[in-house]
Structure formats: C-alpha cells, structure tokens
Amino acid sequence: MNWLAGKNKEKLKDKILFLFCLMNSAGCSLAKMSKTNNLAGVIIMNKFKSLAIISVLSVLATAAFVAWGFALHPRELWAAEQSAAALEGPEAAQVAGSLSELKERLWKASGLKETYDILEFFNRLPGPDAAAAQVLLDYLKEAPRTDVWKITDALVNLMTDDQVAQLARESGAYPEANFTSYLAPVLAARAGNAAVLADAILNLQKTPASGYYRKLVETAWQKVFADPGEAARWLDEVYSRLTDPLARENLVSAVNDTACELAGDKRAAAVSWLWQAQEQEKNTAARFQQLLNLYLLGEARALGQIKELYGGLASAEEKVDIVREAANAARWRLTGAARDAVVNWLWQAAEKDPLPFSRQQCLAALVNLGEKGALERLVSDIDENGLSVLEEGGRALSPALDWQLLQEAGEKYPQSYLARGIKAYEEVRGEPYFEMERRKQQGNWDVYFYGDEQYDPEREIPGWEKFLAEFPGHPGADDAAYRLARCYEIEGRWTDALNTLRKALSLPDGDIRYHAAGRLVYVLDVRMTYDQLKELSQAREQSKKLDPSLKPLVDYSLAVKELRRDNYRQTAGMLEEFLKQYQDFGENQGALPFNQLNYQLKYDFRSSVKKQQAAVEELAALEVQWKKSGNPADLYRLAAAIFHDQTLYYNHLWSGWRQSYNWQGYINATGRGRAPVEMASFAREMINYNHCLPYFQQVYRDPSSSPELKARALYSAGLCYTGLDEWGVDAYLAFTPSEIREKIISIYQQFIREYPGSSMADDALLALGAYTGDAGYLQKIVEDYPQGDMLEKAKNLMEEMKSPYYTNRPDSLYGWPLPFKALSLDDASVPGEVSAWAAGNRAQPFTGVKTAGGWSYLLVTAGEKPTAGYSVEIISISDDGRGRLKVNYRIAAPQPGIAAAQVLTYPYALARIPATAAAVEFAEIKN
Incomplete structure (x- = not known):
C-alpha cells in the first residue's frame, strides 16, 4: 500500500498526533450522544431553500472522525495518491494553467481526488515561490480544512523566509485546526533564526501543537546558535515570555530531550539551563519530573533534591506520584549505582513515612523492583492497617497493587x-x-x-x-x-x-471505580423508571435511607425523566428548583460520580443544566403558544426547536462519559446478546429526533396547514429519520436500521410526488440519490432543477458513483450489527403467546420469528436430544441495509469423554429485538 510509504507514514503519524492533541484539548467530553454532529454537512431547518443531504452515506463510515480532521479512509487516500503519482506530462499541463486558475480550481474542488491533483501540482513547483505559497496560505486561512496533508510539503518548499517569519508571528490569523495540522509542521521545518524560532514557540503555546517544541529547540541548539551561552540566553528570554504553564513544561521537556543528544559545552549549557528552570517551577509534579529527568541525564545531585521535595510534601497523593515515577525509572531506565541510590531512597521513605497510604505504595514499588523482604513488610502493614485509602479532593485513592503481587502474597x-x-x-x-x-x-x-x-x-x-x-x-x-x-x-x-x-x-483498591461511577448514573438515568425515581425522591422513608450526597443526583435525574415525557413546563420548574436548592452542587470534585476518577478534565455541570433549563423554558413557551393558537405553524416551531438540540434530553450526570461507558461494553455488551431491555426505552426517550417526529407528522396531517407548511413538515419528518440513521448503535436498540432507511426513501419519494415545485425538491432528490445509490435521482436534478443550489452537489455525487470504491450502492452496503437481548422462556417479560409459540416448536429443529408487543422474538431450537450437554446460542444479529436480517447461531453437543445426564432435553435460544417486518435469514455457524 503506497499510502504508508515514505513521507506519508510521517504525515499519518502527525495526523494521529493531531487527533490526540485535539482530543486532549477538547477533553473528549462528548456530551452529544450521536456519533456525528451533522448529517454529512447538511441539515439546516431554518434555511429551507438550502435543505439537502450531501453525499450522506459516503461519510457514514468516517463520521465519528470528521470533527477531528481524521476522516480519510485508507483506500481513498491510496486512490488519491495513485492519481497524484500519475500526474505527469500532458495531464500535468491540463492541471497547471495560471496561478489564478489553480487558485480558483482549488477553492472549487469538491472531491478528494481533485484536491489532491491540484496540491500535487503545487508540490512540483520549484521553490521558493511567494505567490504560490500565498495561494495555499490563503486557502488555509479561509476555513478549517480536512485531509489536505500534501499542503504542508508544498508550503515547506514554496514559502520564503519572510513568509515563514510572518507565519511565526501571526498564527492566530488561521483556524486553530489548520494551524495545528498543516502550519505548525512548516514552522518546525523552516524556522531558521532566533527571532522566528522564538515567535514560533510563543505562538504554538496557543494551540495543541506544542509537541513541535522539540524540533524547534533542536534547531536552535544544533543549527542556529554556535555559542552555547547564546542558546541559553535565548531560552531564558523565550521561557520568560511564555504565559501558559503547560507550555513552559513542554519547553523544558523539549530542552531535556535535546540535551540527551548534545555533547560537550552544548550539553553542559543545556543541563545548566535545566537546573535554573526547575528552580523557577512552582508546580510540584512538574518540578519533580524535571529533577527526575536531570537525574536520568546523569546529574546525581538531583536525587537529593527529589528527597528534599518529597519530605516537604503534605499531600500523600503527590508523594505517591513521585514514588511511582521514581520506581518506574529504577525499573526501566536506570542501572548500576544510579538505580541502587533510588532503591535505597525508597526503602528510607518506606521506613520513615508515617502515612500508610504512601508507605504502602513505597513497599509495593520495592516488591515490583524485586527487593527481598518488601513483600513481607507490605503484607504485615496491610494486616495491621488494611489496604490504605486516602481521601483527597473528594476522591478516594488506594496504593496500586498489581494482581501478580496479590497472588504471590496470597500464596506465600x-x-x-x-x-x-x-x-x-x-x-x-x-x-x-x-x-x-x-x-x-x-x-x-x-x-x-x-x-x-x-x-x-x-x-x-x-x-x-x-x-x-x-x-x-x-x-x-x-x-x-x-x-x-x-x-x-x-x-x-x-x-x-x-x-x-x-x-x-x-x-x-479502586479498580472498580469507573464501573461503579458509570453504573450509578446508569441506574438513575436508564434502569429506574420515572415512577421509581419519583418515589425515591419524594417518599420520606426512602429519602431518609438514601446517602445525602445522592439526593441531588436523584432529583436532577427525575427532572430529566420528566423532560423525556415532554412535560416542558413542569420540567422547567423542577430544573429551576434544582439549581436554587443545590447551588454548590458540581463545584467540588467528588459531587459528580465521574469526577472521582482522577481525570484532569472537568465538566461544567451547572452551566450545562442552566443551558438545559433555558432550552426547556423556550419549549414550554412554544407549547403554550401552540395550544393557545391551535396554529400548526406554532407546533412546527416547537418541533424545529427540539430537532436542533441533540443534547436536550441528556442527563448531565454523565459528564460527557456516557458514550465511552457504553462503547466499552458496560451498558451494551452486544457481542454476546447482553443488550438490556431498558436500553430500548431509553433510546426512544433520549433521542431528540424521536420526540419531534410525531409533531412534524401531526403538522403534515393537519388540514389547516398550508401547502408550504405541509411540505416543510414532510421534509422535516424525513430529516428526523435521517437523524436516527446517523445516531449510532443506541438507536438500533429501538429502531431497525434498514427500516429507518426505507422510511427515509419512502418519505422523500412521497415528497417528490406531492411537491415537485418546492424549493426543497432538489434537496429531496439528492437525499434519494445518496440513500438509494441510484444516479437517476441525481440526473433528474440536472435536468429539472438546473438553477437549484443542489446542482453541483448532484454532479459531484454522480462522479463519485462512477468510482469502483463508491460504497453506497445497495449491493455494496456492509450492514450493521444489531444489539439484542438473550431471553429464557422463564423470563417474566416474555409474553404468554411467545412462550406458547416457542414451546410448541422445541420438539423439532426450528428457526422462526414472532412479533408481539413492540418486539420481535427470534427462536432457534435444536430439537429433542437424548442427553444433557447440548446448547444453542445466537451469536449475532445483523441488518444488511437492504431490509433483511441475518441471525448467526451455533449448536453445541456434549464434549467427548464427558458424562452427560441421560435425560431428554430440548435446547433452544430466544432473543428479542425491536419489532420488525424485515425478512430474517438464519445461518448455523459450524465449529
């Protein structure tokens, strides 16, 4: 695969680095529950002329990464590389033209291939070329760009020294994502004098791209300054001008990394500067890390400073951090006398420290370092004190004991x-x-x-x-x-x-904390019903027994449940009362369950609830206006407000971690059929599109609605189903993917029939083209709506469909795995008619489906067997995207040589999914 060859491997590395930098700066606090914020860049309900679905399904496979600038699929990249590599001779002449023509083509480029072709031409121009470089700089200045990685190589080659100097001074003129992705590497490669290097470092502190400090510092020490003293003075000036503490830490780290590669006077000067820097550091953890790095550079006296720093700490948590880092250095990076000195200090700390928490951590570290007697001392300490728990900042911490240590202690x-x-x-x-x-x-x-x-x-x-x-x-x-x-x-x-x-x-020992925090919120938000929460919140006897710290969590969750019942006025009052009654809630570290997990990123719970309360107040006012006027246009406004707020029904006790908790399997362990029943109801209640859909449908059916309003309502109903389609696996707990897609197609087909003259008709045709893979809908835009705003998008999509890599044709859809619930016939939730149906089909091998009460039940039986030990398991259920479900199952026999009870058995597997009319195919998987 050429796309990973040579420079592209480095670009991919930078791309991944950028993704993680962005995730770090944004906190990964994904309070939004959908897998992507937009519908491939398209839904704007209040701009009816431009409503469209732009190549929806071409983005689905990478939607989760688009927001982070990491949307490029490897085979797309490969195809673009092949196209660019072939740009020689006559083809190059076709692309070239004048610089102004190239600029116009670059701005109008709509596909990856076209953009790569143009950027490849810029890459082939001899540099420096200020005019050509300025075209690319202007392109990056105009708007955030994704997947234009070739632009960095072109700029490194084309920019003049003056342009590089100006870029170092004016990084704020560019969208942050563009600067971090494409321009920071340019500065790292081209900054060539003291002033430009300084400006680059100062500007990089405003972005997540400070990982480029090392390259800049390396350039300064090894290329710019011949005199080590000048380099140190330059560092002093830059360090004093940095305002961000983290940027200072990153600069010191970059100097440390560079010092490892220096020798002689340069190394001595760099080390001397590092000693000065650690004296100025106010943050204990950062200062310790700097001292440890100095020790690793061979500065033996740094260990004395570490001991002094440790002895002056009042916080056991800070002590433990130092112990862990020092022990890791001794285990992996130090040898000989340097290692022995650290080990001896850990023994001294274990002897003298009066706090069981840090003392036990020292002993655990010594055990892991293979020190004789450490395990016996640790076991004895735990016999006397138990495993210590330290409560600081609203969090509970325990010394880290790995399982091998515990196993050895238990055996010895x-x-x-x-x-x-x-x-x-x-x-x-x-x-x-x-x-x-x-x-x-x-x-x-x-x-x-x-x-x-x-x-x-x-x-x-x-x-x-x-x-x-x-x-x-x-x-x-x-x-x-x-x-x-x-x-x-x-x-x-x-x-x-x-x-x-x-x-x-x-x-x-705290290793269950993430599970417990998530389950606590899950029980409140998902598992408990509205009535159960209400009783817990309002029943005096129950409230007395509840831990006082949990009362705010219960009251807020009840308000969210009320909101999900679409009782806007009552919810607004409940949220207002909550904010008034619990004015300090969320301020301290331990109030929110996920805040106890020692993450540096914090969630502004109170501001989020205030925003939620304001949104509910608006909905309450819109509802009052509609009920007062009876005008369907007012109901439409209410529906549109719900449509535009994906976080409206979100329980902010999740603090942005609900998706993470879900994806790791703590809620939907779908691989083995463990999707819990309550998740289906939760999905219907949480997804905003499911709430506004009935309102749009009601507006469409209302005889008093004007034709224009009916058209908007019908189109908006299609957008609701598109929102469900884009939502992700949570939606599949309550809605079958292929049936959602069928709804989208049928609604927009109906729209075209009923409103061919609507300004949204070409938008509907574009959606049909995207969802069906039928270019005929797009051709109709070209023929019937040549003046419409979807013309270029239709042409581009038709061009994409010609590619062998286009994946949205009905015959090339991959489908989706469906969460399901594995059931027993003894389960009280199984309707009697389903139990009777299943029991009647157990005597013979059987596969079938029965729908009852909003659910479809899938049954696989192995028939009558002469002994115990047989089993049937449904392995997976998938939706192929074309209206057919596939159920994979396995029938297992008793293992040879193992005695089995001589009794007739009737093994079976029963699973439940949301009610569906889709055809079902059963397939046995043989071992």
Missing part, C-alpha cells in the same frame, strides 16, 4: 489478611478471585459480561454483606460492593443499590 502468606480475604471472596462469588484465572477457567479471553445473568442475588447478597463487614480494607472490597449493588439493583432495592455503588467509589 496464607494466614494474612490478603489471603483470607481472597479465599472469602472466592467462596461468595463461586469463581477465582483473579480475573485472569476466571478467563482461563471459562476459556473465554475476549468477551466481557455485564448483564444481570452473571449474578445470583439470593446467594450473593448475604455473602457480600458479610464479606464487607469482615474485610472492608481488602483490595477486593470495591469489587464486592459493586457486585452487591448489582444484586440489590436486580432485586429492585434501589436505595441500597445506589448507596452501595456510592460506597464502592471509596473502597480499596
């Missing part, structure tokens, strides 16, 4: 607190304590189970309650509390479940 010291707790844990759970052992025993290394099926509340509740009473300081205490909370949850003991999940956040 069977009477210790650790060993006895491990044994007690295994007795309650009925499985090995260590996850690696559990997976080995199960023979399953790649699937996590989070469904209710893995819990036995009747047996586990008393067992875990006893365990927590006897071993509250054990590393397994938080795991035990989590499992106990899940059992309470299954039993409907909501107060106990929430209290115990809150408790799990503060118990050792």
Whole structure:
C-alpha cells in the first residue's frame, strides 16, 4: 500500500498526533450522544431553500472522525495518491494553467481526488515561490480544512523566509485546526533564526501543537546558535515570555530531550539551563519530573533534591506520584549505582513515612523492583492497617497493587489478611478471585459480561454483606460492593443499590471505580423508571435511607425523566428548583460520580443544566403558544426547536462519559446478546429526533396547514429519520436500521410526488440519490432543477458513483450489527403467546420469528436430544441495509469423554429485538 510509504507514514503519524492533541484539548467530553454532529454537512431547518443531504452515506463510515480532521479512509487516500503519482506530462499541463486558475480550481474542488491533483501540482513547483505559497496560505486561512496533508510539503518548499517569519508571528490569523495540522509542521521545518524560532514557540503555546517544541529547540541548539551561552540566553528570554504553564513544561521537556543528544559545552549549557528552570517551577509534579529527568541525564545531585521535595510534601497523593515515577525509572531506565541510590531512597521513605497510604505504595514499588523482604513488610502493614485509602479532593485513592503481587502474597502468606480475604471472596462469588484465572477457567479471553445473568442475588447478597463487614480494607472490597449493588439493583432495592455503588467509589483498591461511577448514573438515568425515581425522591422513608450526597443526583435525574415525557413546563420548574436548592452542587470534585476518577478534565455541570433549563423554558413557551393558537405553524416551531438540540434530553450526570461507558461494553455488551431491555426505552426517550417526529407528522396531517407548511413538515419528518440513521448503535436498540432507511426513501419519494415545485425538491432528490445509490435521482436534478443550489452537489455525487470504491450502492452496503437481548422462556417479560409459540416448536429443529408487543422474538431450537450437554446460542444479529436480517447461531453437543445426564432435553435460544417486518435469514455457524 503506497499510502504508508515514505513521507506519508510521517504525515499519518502527525495526523494521529493531531487527533490526540485535539482530543486532549477538547477533553473528549462528548456530551452529544450521536456519533456525528451533522448529517454529512447538511441539515439546516431554518434555511429551507438550502435543505439537502450531501453525499450522506459516503461519510457514514468516517463520521465519528470528521470533527477531528481524521476522516480519510485508507483506500481513498491510496486512490488519491495513485492519481497524484500519475500526474505527469500532458495531464500535468491540463492541471497547471495560471496561478489564478489553480487558485480558483482549488477553492472549487469538491472531491478528494481533485484536491489532491491540484496540491500535487503545487508540490512540483520549484521553490521558493511567494505567490504560490500565498495561494495555499490563503486557502488555509479561509476555513478549517480536512485531509489536505500534501499542503504542508508544498508550503515547506514554496514559502520564503519572510513568509515563514510572518507565519511565526501571526498564527492566530488561521483556524486553530489548520494551524495545528498543516502550519505548525512548516514552522518546525523552516524556522531558521532566533527571532522566528522564538515567535514560533510563543505562538504554538496557543494551540495543541506544542509537541513541535522539540524540533524547534533542536534547531536552535544544533543549527542556529554556535555559542552555547547564546542558546541559553535565548531560552531564558523565550521561557520568560511564555504565559501558559503547560507550555513552559513542554519547553523544558523539549530542552531535556535535546540535551540527551548534545555533547560537550552544548550539553553542559543545556543541563545548566535545566537546573535554573526547575528552580523557577512552582508546580510540584512538574518540578519533580524535571529533577527526575536531570537525574536520568546523569546529574546525581538531583536525587537529593527529589528527597528534599518529597519530605516537604503534605499531600500523600503527590508523594505517591513521585514514588511511582521514581520506581518506574529504577525499573526501566536506570542501572548500576544510579538505580541502587533510588532503591535505597525508597526503602528510607518506606521506613520513615508515617502515612500508610504512601508507605504502602513505597513497599509495593520495592516488591515490583524485586527487593527481598518488601513483600513481607507490605503484607504485615496491610494486616495491621488494611489496604490504605486516602481521601483527597473528594476522591478516594488506594496504593496500586498489581494482581501478580496479590497472588504471590496470597500464596506465600496464607494466614494474612490478603489471603483470607481472597479465599472469602472466592467462596461468595463461586469463581477465582483473579480475573485472569476466571478467563482461563471459562476459556473465554475476549468477551466481557455485564448483564444481570452473571449474578445470583439470593446467594450473593448475604455473602457480600458479610464479606464487607469482615474485610472492608481488602483490595477486593470495591469489587464486592459493586457486585452487591448489582444484586440489590436486580432485586429492585434501589436505595441500597445506589448507596452501595456510592460506597464502592471509596473502597480499596479502586479498580472498580469507573464501573461503579458509570453504573450509578446508569441506574438513575436508564434502569429506574420515572415512577421509581419519583418515589425515591419524594417518599420520606426512602429519602431518609438514601446517602445525602445522592439526593441531588436523584432529583436532577427525575427532572430529566420528566423532560423525556415532554412535560416542558413542569420540567422547567423542577430544573429551576434544582439549581436554587443545590447551588454548590458540581463545584467540588467528588459531587459528580465521574469526577472521582482522577481525570484532569472537568465538566461544567451547572452551566450545562442552566443551558438545559433555558432550552426547556423556550419549549414550554412554544407549547403554550401552540395550544393557545391551535396554529400548526406554532407546533412546527416547537418541533424545529427540539430537532436542533441533540443534547436536550441528556442527563448531565454523565459528564460527557456516557458514550465511552457504553462503547466499552458496560451498558451494551452486544457481542454476546447482553443488550438490556431498558436500553430500548431509553433510546426512544433520549433521542431528540424521536420526540419531534410525531409533531412534524401531526403538522403534515393537519388540514389547516398550508401547502408550504405541509411540505416543510414532510421534509422535516424525513430529516428526523435521517437523524436516527446517523445516531449510532443506541438507536438500533429501538429502531431497525434498514427500516429507518426505507422510511427515509419512502418519505422523500412521497415528497417528490406531492411537491415537485418546492424549493426543497432538489434537496429531496439528492437525499434519494445518496440513500438509494441510484444516479437517476441525481440526473433528474440536472435536468429539472438546473438553477437549484443542489446542482453541483448532484454532479459531484454522480462522479463519485462512477468510482469502483463508491460504497453506497445497495449491493455494496456492509450492514450493521444489531444489539439484542438473550431471553429464557422463564423470563417474566416474555409474553404468554411467545412462550406458547416457542414451546410448541422445541420438539423439532426450528428457526422462526414472532412479533408481539413492540418486539420481535427470534427462536432457534435444536430439537429433542437424548442427553444433557447440548446448547444453542445466537451469536449475532445483523441488518444488511437492504431490509433483511441475518441471525448467526451455533449448536453445541456434549464434549467427548464427558458424562452427560441421560435425560431428554430440548435446547433452544430466544432473543428479542425491536419489532420488525424485515425478512430474517438464519445461518448455523459450524465449529
């Protein structure tokens, strides 16, 4: 694959670096629940003339990355590279023309291939060429660009020294994404004198691109300054002018990395400057890192400074950070006397530190370094104090003990607190304590189970309650509390479940904290019904038992549930009361569950709720106006306001982590059919398009609606289904993908029939072309709407369809995996008619579908078997995008040589998905 050859590999590396920089600066706080914010760049409800769906499905595969500037698919890149590589001779002459013509073509380029062809020509121009470079600079200045990576090489070649100097001074004139992606590398490559280097570093501090500091510092030390003293003075000036603390840290780190490659007087000068810089550093963690780096550079006296810094710290958390970093250096980077000195200091710290938390961390570090006697000392300390828990800043922290250390301690010291707790844990759970052992025993290394099926509340509740009473300081205490909370949850003991999940956040050893934080919000937001939350919030006896810190979470979640019932006025009042009653909620670190996870990024909960409350007030006013006037145009305005707010129904207790928690399988462990039933209702309630769709449909059906309003309402209903199609896997819990697409197509076909003269007719045709892969709809735009604003887009899409890589034809759709719920016939949620249908088909091998009560039930039976040990499993359900579902299943027989009970059995598998009329194909997967 040529696209990874040579410079392109470096560009891909820079591209990935840029993605992670952006994610870091944005905090990955993805409060929006859809997988992409826009519909391939298209939905603007208040601009009816320009409504369109621009190449919707050509973007679907990369929609999640478009916002980060990382949308290019490898095969697209490969095709573009091949096209550019072939740009020789006569073809080059066709592209060339005058510079003004090239500029016009670049601005009008609509496809990846065309853009790459033009940029390749710029790459072939001899440099420097100020005029050509200015064309590219203006192109980057006008708007954020994605996937124009060739532009960097061209600018490095074409820009004059004066242009580079101006760029270093005026980086703010460019969109940040463009500067970070394309221009920062230019500065790193071309900055060639002290002034330009300084300006570049100062401007880079305003962007996520400070990773280029090392290149700039390296240039200064190795190419610009012959005198090491001049280089140090230059650094002093630059350092003093930096205003961002993180930028200062990055500059120091860049000097440290450069010093590793210097020798003689230059190295000595760089090291001397690093000593001065650490004296100016106010941040303890940053200063320690600088001292550790100096020690790694061979500066032995830095260890004395580290000891002094450690001894003066009052925060055990800061102490532990130092211990961990020092131990990692000793384990991986230091040798000989330098390593021995660090090990000796860790022993001294373990002897003298009065705090169990940092003392235990020192001992754990020494165990990992292979120090004799460290494990015995650690086990003894835990026998006396339990595994220490430190509560700072609203968070609970425990020393990090890896599983091999715990396993070794349990085996060597069977009477210790650790060993006895491990044994007690295994007795309650009925499985090995260590996850690696559990997976080995199960023979399953790649699937996590989070469904209710893995819990036995009747047996586990008393067992875990006893365990927590006897071993509250054990590393397994938080795991035990989590499992106990899940059992309470299954039993409907909501107060106990929430209290115990809150408790799990503060118990050792803390490795369950992410699970517990997410489950706490999940129970409030998804699992509990409106009535259950209301009872918990308002019933005096229940409220008394609830941990006081949970009351705000319950009250806010109830308000969100009220909003999802479309009771706008009541919700507005509830949110207003919440903000008034809990004025300090969200300010301290520990109030929000996810804020206890030690992430540096914080979520502005209060501002988010204020914004939500204002939006609900607006909806309440629009609803009042509609009910007062009875005018369908007022109802349309209400629907449009809902349509435009994807976060309207979002519970901000998630703090932007709901998608992350979901994607990691904690909610939808869909690979093994563990999509919980409550997620279907949740998806319908949370997705804004599902709320406004009935309003648009009502406006369309209203006899008093004007023809223009009817047209807008019908078109908007299509956009709602498009929003569901773009939403992601959550929507598939409640809506079948191919049926959504069929709705889109049928609505826009209806629109064309009823409103061919509408200003949105060409938009509807464009959507039909995109969703059907039929170029005939696009040709109709060319023929019937030559003056419309969709003409160029239609032509471009027709051109894309000619490519062998175009993937939106019905015969080339990949389809989607569907979440499903695996059921038992003993499950109380299975309707009687379904149970009877399944029971009647178990005697013979059978596959079939039955729809009842808003669900479709998929049944696979193996028929009558002479012994136990047979099983049927539905492995996956997928939607091919063309109105057909495929169910893959496996039938397993007893293992040879293993005795099986001689009894007639009727193995089966039953699964549930949202009701569908799609054709279903069953396929047995043979081992």
